[in-house]
């Protein structure tokens with residue numbers, strides 16, 4: 500089998516939302532596909548009304564195919580301090596024409612304020628590895644892991660775009676979705692993530708390549724590109740008026756500043772070009788005077804995060820069959 504589903508950026512490409520159908524008859528939710536986690540959780544009939552602000556809620560009692568996973572519970576906390584928790588049902592889940600009949604659907608009986616405020620986001624689907632799933636007493640496998648053996652190829656691809664809809668595809672590689680060739684690099688999944696190491700980077704079209712291994716995760720659920728502080732400092736040295744502002748929680752610069760492109764090396768002789776335009780995330784003030792950088796430090800995380808600022812510049816192959824990541828220009 501193969502599948503393809505559209506994924507639509509929210510304002511400033513802060514996150515991408517993807518339609519997912521759960522249960523019988525189908526209940527349609529808009530889900531944040533997150534390759535940096537491994538739980539599929541949704542707003543539900545069990546989420547207190549005071550914590551719901553317009554989100555679509557999955558109601559297992561209205562699905563003839565829902566079965567409660569007795570005794571199973573979950574709770575999860577994300578890098579930004581947001582969190583959610585609840586219990587678990589097994590139900591039919593369909594996305595992009597592929598479906599799995601008994602997917603663990605983690606229903607939220609509690610969500611933090613960040614999720615309540617994220618009014619178009621009805622839940623998250625983690626596509627990292629099941630080893631970091633948070634359901635207890637027995638961990639659950641991800642939608643992709645459940646599908647894997649039935650897919651034409653044991654892989655999925657992400658084609659996120661800047662300010663436009665893109666696609667997640669399952670089981671095949673769309674040759675029309677990228678230019679040139681795909682460079683593959685090994686994935687180390689021992690921490691449960693799509694973790695890989697870039698050999699280095701280049702700042703600006705005429706910059707010199709800097710050999711400096713950067714270990715990080717390919718993460719569709721993180722908005723920005725989070726790299727070691729030495730790399731980030733070197734980049735913003737090239738941006739007039741840029742400074743680290745603790746009050747804003749990162750590097751900020753005048754919105755009219757000229758931003759150099761940033762090249763992330765892949766394998767022996769390939770690199771992904773992030774256009775300067777992608778290196779500005781959003782205004783920090785209502786006048787739109789100063790802007791928050793799309794590149795920030797990975798301080799405190801333990802590894803770098805190749806988030807949407809990077810991923811939307813590439814065609815990305817998450818190849819579980821060969822434990823590797825494929826990257827191509829587009």
Ligand SMILES: CC1CCN(C(=N)N)CC1
Nearest residue numbers: 535536577578718720721
């Ligand atoms: C290591 C962290 C990366 C960001 N997260 C995520 N995309 N779910 C949380 C884990």
Ligand SMILES: CC1CCN(C(=N)N)CC1
Nearest residue numbers: 577579581613614617720
């Ligand atoms: C990885 C997740 C971090 C938390 N999120 C949020 N606050 N809207 C969603 C993505």
